Amino acid sequence: MSVSPIFIGIAGASASGKSLLAGTIYEELRNTIGGHSIAIIKEDSYYQEQSDLTFEERTAINYDHPNAFDHDLLIDHIDQLHQGREVDIPIYDYTVHNRSEEKRPLSPVPVIIIEGILILHDKAIRKRLDAKVFMDTPLDVCLLRRLRRDISERGRTVDSVIEQYKRTVRPMFLEFIEPTKQFADIIVPRGGKNRVAIEMIKARILQMLAN
Numbered sequence: 001m002s003v004s005p006i007f008i009g010i011a012g013a014s015a016s017g018k019s020l021l022a023g024t025i026y027e028e029l030r031n032t033i034g035g036h037s038i039a040i041i042k043e044d045s046y047y048q049e050q051s052d053l054t055f056e057e058r059t060a061i062n063y064d065h066p067n068a069f070d071h072d073l074l075i076d077h078i079d080q081l082h083q084g085r086e087v088d089i090p091i092y093d094y095t096v097h098n099r100s101e102e103k104r105p106l107s108p109v110p111v112i113i114i115e116g117i118l119i120l121h122d123k124a125i126r127k128r129l130d131a132k133v134f135m136d137t138p139l140d141v142c143l144l145r146r147l148r149r150d151i152s153e154r155g156r157t158v159d160s161v162i163e164q165y166k167r168t169v170r171p172m173f174l175e176f177i178e179p180t181k182q183f184a185d186i187i188v189p190r191g192g193k194n195r196v197a198i199e200m201i202k203a204r205i206l207q208m209l210a211n
């Protein structure tokens with residue numbers, strides 16, 4: 001019998017703790033429902049393919065605008081998984097601002113967490129989610145965390161992180177990301193280590209699985 005997954009969406013500013021929250025729920029639920037019962041999809045995997053552009057051209061792109069994502073492909077993958085079919089998820093490489101050659105096959109599993117800055121922006125995605133979470137972490141905290149992470153993990157410099165923050169990250173957060181808080185079922189203050197929020201989301205997932 002094929003599985004029709006439950007989809008949980010986690011949105012919020014860059015470096016607000018979406019990946020940490022998703023990873024924590026994943027690790028802790030694995031112990032309860034089994035490792036083959038839960039998976040994470042990153043919206044970042046669906047940044048537009050842009051091999052036709054030079055590295056300099058790709059560096060100049062606004063990666064915080066909804067148009068930077070191929071949401072149609074993400075929607076198609078959600079629907080395929082919903083129908084019990086395996087999908088090939090692109091793998092994104094931030095250091096070159098492009099998809100890599102490889103893909104990650106994902107079979108339908110009972111619980112799929114989808115996390116990304118604009119996961120609640122698109123109505124067509126929202127209506128496919130069974131629960132919607134928004135990380136409400138203060139922007140100054142996000143900037144400090146992003147600075148550290150992007151330098152150690154995404155090949156960036158202090159100057160490039162600050163320049164990008166002023167040019168796109170902050171303005172696009174205010175224009176496109178923060179307004180999606182209204183669509184959330186659960187708003188998580190402080191970030192990915194909020195224990196009460198983690199327990200509540202896990203309990204809700206287990207309840208949905210039982211029904």
Ligand SMILES: Nc1ncnc2c1ncn2[C@@H]1O[C@H](COP(=O)(O)OP(=O)(O)O)[C@@H](O)[C@H]1O
Pocket residue numbers: 012013014015016017018019020021145146149190191192193194
């Ligand atoms: N509550 C927290 N306390 C300390 N560090 C955190 C916390 N939440 C996230 N981080 C760190 O901040 C960085 C960004 O978090 P991440 O979960 O990757 O954010 P997002 O997925 O929203 O971009 C990571 O290095 C992560 O380990």
Ligand SMILES: Nc1ccn([C@@H]2O[C@H](COP(=O)(O)O)[C@@H](O)[C@H]2O)c(=O)n1
Pocket residue numbers: 013014015018044047063064093094096097098116117164169
């Ligand atoms: N080539 C890229 C692609 C994306 N970004 C930034 O990533 C942020 C979203 O990812 P999070 O894990 O931080 O939620 C987004 O704010 C983009 O600015 C990038 O810097 N380079």
